[in-house]
Amino acid sequence: MTQIVIDKVRHMYRPARGRPVLALEDVSLEVGEQEFVALLGPSGCGKSTLLYLMGGFLPIESGTISVNGKAITGPGPDRGIVFQHFALFPWKTVLQNVLYGLERQNMPRDEREARARKFIDLVGLHGFEDNYPSQLSGGMKQRAAIARTLAVDPGILLMDEPFGALDAQTRALMQSELLGIWRASPKTVIFVTHDVQEAVYLAQRVVVMSARPGRVKAIIDTNFDKTAPDLLRSQKFGDMVDHIWGLVKEEAIKAQMGRAT
Amino acid sequence: MAGMSPTMAFVDGRPRLRIRFRDIAARWGAVVALLALWWALSHSGMFTPFMLPTPERVATRMWDDALAGDLPLNVALTLYRALAGFVIAAVLGVLIGAAMSRGGIIGWFFDPIVSVGFPMPKIAFLPVIVLWLGFYDVSKISMVVFDAIFPVITGTMLGIKSVEKELIWSARSLGTGESEIWPRIVLPAAMPQMFTGLQVSLPIAMIVAVVAEMLMGGYGMGGAMVQASRMADSPGVFAGIVEIAVVGWFLVKGMASLRRRLLAWHPEADTPSGV
Numbered sequence: 251m252t253q254i255v256i257d258k259v260r261h262m263y264r265p266a267r268g269r270p271v272l273a274l275e276d277v278s279l280e281v282g283e284q285e286f287v288a289l290l291g292p293s294g295c296g297k298s299t300l301l302y303l304m305g306g307f308l309p310i311e312s313g314t315i316s317v318n319g320k321a322i323t324g325p326g327p328d329r330g331i332v333f334q335h336f337a338l339f340p341w342k343t344v345l346q347n348v349l350y351g352l353e354r355q356n357m358p359r360d361e362r363e364a365r366a367r368k369f370i371d372l373v374g375l376h377g378f379e380d381n382y383p384s385q386l387s388g389g390m391k392q393r394a395a396i397a398r399t400l401a402v403d404p405g406i407l408l409m410d411e412p413f414g415a416l417d418a419q420t421r422a423l424m425q426s427e428l429l430g431i432w433r434a435s436p437k438t439v440i441f442v443t444h445d446v447q448e449a450v451y452l453a454q455r456v457v458v459m460s461a462r463p464g465r466v467k468a469i470i471d472t473n474f475d476k477t478a479p480d481l482l483r484s485q486k487f488g489d490m491v492d493h494i495w496g497l498v499k500e501e502a503i504k505a506q507m508g509r510a511t
Numbered sequence: 512m513a514g515m516s517p518t519m520a521f522v523d524g525r526p527r528l529r530i531r532f533r534d535i536a537a538r539w540g541a542v543v544a545l546l547a548l549w550w551a552l553s554h555s556g557m558f559t560p561f562m563l564p565t566p567e568r569v570a571t572r573m574w575d576d577a578l579a580g581d582l583p584l585n586v587a588l589t590l591y592r593a594l595a596g597f598v599i600a601a602v603l604g605v606l607i608g609a610a611m612s613r614g615g616i617i618g619w620f621f622d623p624i625v626s627v628g629f630p631m632p633k634i635a636f637l638p639v640i641v642l643w644l645g646f647y648d649v650s651k652i653s654m655v656v657f658d659a660i661f662p663v664i665t666g667t668m669l670g671i672k673s674v675e676k677e678l679i680w681s682a683r684s685l686g687t688g689e690s691e692i693w694p695r696i697v698l699p700a701a702m703p704q705m706f707t708g709l710q711v712s713l714p715i716a717m718i719v720a721v722v723a724e725m726l727m728g729g730y731g732m733g734g735a736m737v738q739a740s741r742m743a744d745s746p747g748v749f750a751g752i753v754e755i756a757v758v759g760w761f762l763v764k765g766m767a768s769l770r771r772r773l774l775a776w777h778p779e780a781d782t783p784s785g786v
Contacts, residue, residue, distance in 0.1 A: 302680075325683035327685060327686045329684060337675065339682075339696070339700075340700070341700070341774075341776045343776075350685055354687060382775075383776075398685070402685060
């Protein structure tokens, strides 16, 4: 069932100084319920902007985005967000961070405490409930941020290059854990990345976006069996990554040329 | 982790003690060295007792003043003026800084006032303030507010402006209403820089209170020093310097320990800082 409908969205980026830039041009996309979709493209193609529009953080000036048939007008707990740089509340401990969203709902105290601890355990942060974010590594911070977002049980998970600031080993680990969490309790996931391998590994569909102004260049079905032990070295996986990398590379070159002139 | 901590404490219990001792020694070393230098110079015969009275002499003088009741009265009056001015400056400074951080007309209005007012020697306005507000506490406290407010304004403004939008967006998507964003997210996030503004402002309040007292006379630590100087009472002048140093030290350390307590989550809270 279709859950998110993006219809002819156009977005101008207006910096405080300087000329406005057309960031997104005529973007249309449909995402099904419990589907895992990756938005892939060179930097500056507007993929994060599209995610922020879905989150309701930026005003939609032209076109519509609707969730479950209703046009979105602002942020809401039905769409959880995970940022590249975590955006944890630094003055709150891990537990307090995860509790924050639950306190905004009218959940009884015992229930929300139990729920927060459940999600802290789920992301593997048991024992760090009382640590402040500044006392955690990057990977642990992102685990805490994911727990905070999952705890309020959003139907849709918006992820903005969530593993982009992590080292390679941590990233690989977090990818497989995210996939595990998603398989255990599927949600609609929109995952922004510029890492082709990450996109193919995680997503059921990969949306390749063009260089600025961002458009949907291609949509590739990547929904094949990914449970094979040697998946990353398999012929099928490699071919898929090569094919998508070819598409992204064209746009990356265009983006470079655009910047040079 | 909780199960591990007793072992950890046992393992590094000794080194931690040794580091503690060395830290304390280093912190007091400078004070001891300064006192020793003062003692040596005042006993060397290079200076007359009038130019540089001995530390013993000054200490005796402070003891006498304390018994006579002058010392507590002067310290209390100066502290009252400095702290009253500081509290007013803190409240007004946070309000103005917060209003300025939102930009718009208020931002445009206050921006030139802060840019011109901050570097200006406010004490130069003292004669005008005396004309308007008289010789007593109102004018001294106004002088303190006038000087101590600027670091609070800039600290608050910068602190609020540098709150990341992702933090606010996260809060919004977790169900925070528009009216809750300031008290729940913006103010706590801006707290470290706001507090730095307050930590700069408090010693300024102390300095201005003493200087205003020196210029205007009367009771208070500054007034007592000027009085002593007029009477050619050299131990009295030096006693004043020592008293101001001690009171200032307590104020600065008190603020630093308040910061460690309030901002335990902030990585910089651990660093032993004067300001």
